Amino acid sequence: xxxxxxxxxxxxxxxxxxxxxxxxxxxxxxxxxxxxxxxxxxxxxxxxxxxxxxxxxxxxxxxxxxxxxxxxxxxxxxxxxxxxxxxxxxxxxxxxxxxxxxxxxxxxxxxxxxxxxxxxxxxxxxxxxxxxxxxxxxxxxxxxxxxxxxxxx
Numbered sequence: 001x002x003x004x005x006x007x008x009x010x011x012x013x014x015x016x017x018x019x020x021x022x023x024x025x026x027x028x029x030x031x032x033x034x035x036x037x038x039x040x041x042x043x044x045x046x047x048x049x050x051x052x053x054x055x056x057x058x059x060x061x062x063x064x065x066x067x068x069x070x071x072x073x074x075x076x077x078x079x080x081x082x083x084x085x086x087x088x089x090x091x092x093x094x095x096x097x098x099x100x101x102x103x104x105x106x107x108x109x110x111x112x113x114x115x116x117x118x119x120x121x122x123x124x125x126x127x128x129x130x131x132x133x134x135x136x137x138x139x140x141x142x143x144x145x146x147x148x149x150x151x152x153x
Contacts, residue, residue, distance in 0.1 A: 025136060028094055029137050032139060035062075036146075038063060039051065044118050046065070049116065050113075056099055059094070060088060062079060093129050093131045095128060100123060125139045137152060
């Protein structure tokens with residue numbers, strides 16, 4: 001009986017770990033897509049630029065909206081606090097392996113701008129699970145309307 005339990009436990013633990021890894025990846029992907037779609041929708045509804053910011057060092061992201069223009073005629077942004085999308089961090093083991101997006105001059109960040117006319121900057125975000133060889137996803141933003149496409153690495 002003990003031998004049977006040991007065999008079953010040894011078989012179930014890897015399956016459980018694999019399913020938890022898959023859940024972490026799916027949740028991170030869904031959270032990023034939700035934040036990006038929120039920024040796209042709000043930019044059109046409010047007729048102002050929204051941005052999804054990505055911080056590779058902190059493995060985090062958040063949404064900001066244009067607050068105005070300063071005396072140097074540069075856009076100023078503020079955290080979209082009423083969005084319900086607070087600053088998020090990738091789950092442990094996941095990391096932004098590569099980000100192809102615009103970068104502000106004064107900060108070591110990346111961003112995807114979403115404009116009032118419904119267009120978004122083209123971008124590519126590669127998220128990898130550093131504990132699993134093929135775990136992760138690639139999120140691409142392109143084309144009219146800022147179409148979002150997700151694929152496996």
